[in-house]
Amino acid sequence: MIEINNISKSFNGKEVLKGITSTFKKGETNLIIGGSGTGKSVLLKCMIGLVKPDKGNVLYNGRDFYNSDKEVQQSIRREMGVLFQGGALFDSKTVEENVRFPLDMLTDQSVQEKQDRVAFCLQRVGLEAAAKRMPSEISGGMKKRVGIARAIVMNPMYLFCDEPNSGLDPLTSVKIDELIAEITEEYQITTIIITHDMNSVMEIGQNIMFLYQGDKLWEGISSDIIKTDVPELKEFLFSNKLLREMER
Numbered sequence: 001m002i003e004i005n006n007i008s009k010s011f012n013g014k015e016v017l018k019g020i021t022s023t024f025k026k027g028e029t030n031l032i033i034g035g036s037g038t039g040k041s042v043l044l045k046c047m048i049g050l051v052k053p054d055k056g057n058v059l060y061n062g063r064d065f066y067n068s069d070k071e072v073q074q075s076i077r078r079e080m081g082v083l084f085q086g087g088a089l090f091d092s093k094t095v096e097e098n099v100r101f102p103l104d105m106l107t108d109q110s111v112q113e114k115q116d117r118v119a120f121c122l123q124r125v126g127l128e129a130a131a132k133r134m135p136s137e138i139s140g141g142m143k144k145r146v147g148i149a150r151a152i153v154m155n156p157m158y159l160f161c162d163e164p165n166s167g168l169d170p171l172t173s174v175k176i177d178e179l180i181a182e183i184t185e186e187y188q189i190t191t192i193i194i195t196h197d198m199n200s201v202m203e204i205g206q207n208i209m210f211l212y213q214g215d216k217l218w219e220g221i222s223s224d225i226i227k228t229d230v231p232e233l234k235e236f237l238f239s240n241k242l243l244r245e246m247e248r
Contacts, residue, residue, distance in 0.1 A: 001025055002158060002190050007046055007056035009039075016042050017053070018214040026157070027188040029181050029204045031195055034211035035236060040194045041162065043211070047192070048080060048160055049073070060158065078106055081151035081189075083161040089135045089143055089150075096122065096131040099150045106154065121149040125179060141172035145179065152183060159184065159191040165200060173197060177204050198237065201225065210236070 002024040009017040017039045024030040032040050045051040047058050049065065058065045060076045068076075089098050096118050103114045122128045125145040130138055138146070144164060151159060161180060165173035177197075181204040184191040193200065201208060205222040212232045218225075228234055 001061055002047065002192070003059040004043075004047065005057050005059070007043065007053045007058070009042055009046060009051065009053050016214050017046070019056070020211075020216050021056075022209055022216065022219060024190050024192055024207065026190040027185055028191070028206040029184050030190070030192045030207045030209070031201055031205045032192065032209045032211060033195060033201060033236070035196075038211040039214045040211055044160055044162060044192065044194050048082060049077065078154060079157040081154060081156035081159045083144070083147045083151045083159070083164055085163040085166050089146060091135055093135075094131065095127065095133050095135070095138065095146050098135070098146055099153050102150065102154050117153060118149075121153045124152070124183070125149045139172075141168055141176065144168065144172075144176050148176075148179060148183070152187070152189075155187075156189060159189045161191065161193040161195075163194055163196065165195065165197045170199070173199065174203070180204070212236075 005021050007017050007020040008015070020043060032043065034040050042051060046053045052066065057067060060079070063072060063076060065073060065076055090101070093101070099121055100114050100118045103109055103117060109117070119128065119131075122131055125148050127142060127145050127149065130142060135143060135146070164176050164180060168176065177200050180191065180193065183189065195201070202222050205225075208220060208222060208225060209216055210218040210230070210233050218228055218230045218233050225233070226237065228237070
């Protein structure tokens, strides 16, 4: 479980996050939605330690990330898996080398242990046949699956996904959503997804937070979201074709 309490952040005098508070449960897909520039990515960066909030704290199973010593912070970081928006694969490394990278950097496992873990993760995302390929030799959807394999190779307790469907066709996006949801439930991970994709919201959103100009204006489940009376959320939702059709 992850708890964020009164997270606030400003840049150059502009308040980007305005006291955001929420709880994200393990085994659930927690989605953070909103338009561009609403603070979604900044909130994620505050949660994983890339940006320090001006106020507030982030608790991982009760451990206060920003008010702990370096040893505790490093322990929490090792429990995180991150799927970056662009995949962030190393072009000079093969698929299996990309997946193995966190193990090489953060563990003292034997070569065989690393090979076994990488093989398992690639098999889990359906890419065992692509292990020796280079990133330039695989599709965008396959790159996202490599990113997922790398994100789970350390057997994380917490998984963060930044726009996992960015740049993908609708069918591939559905497959990526299904894979993330399956992994979340199977391994009881606390998963947080930053997304603009309303298909993701309706299909896998178990807990959804809507940000608008740095404020949390709504939080709930997908079955309730289309009933909202929050004007800003209604505008965001019904600008999407899928939601317009559902409203009819």
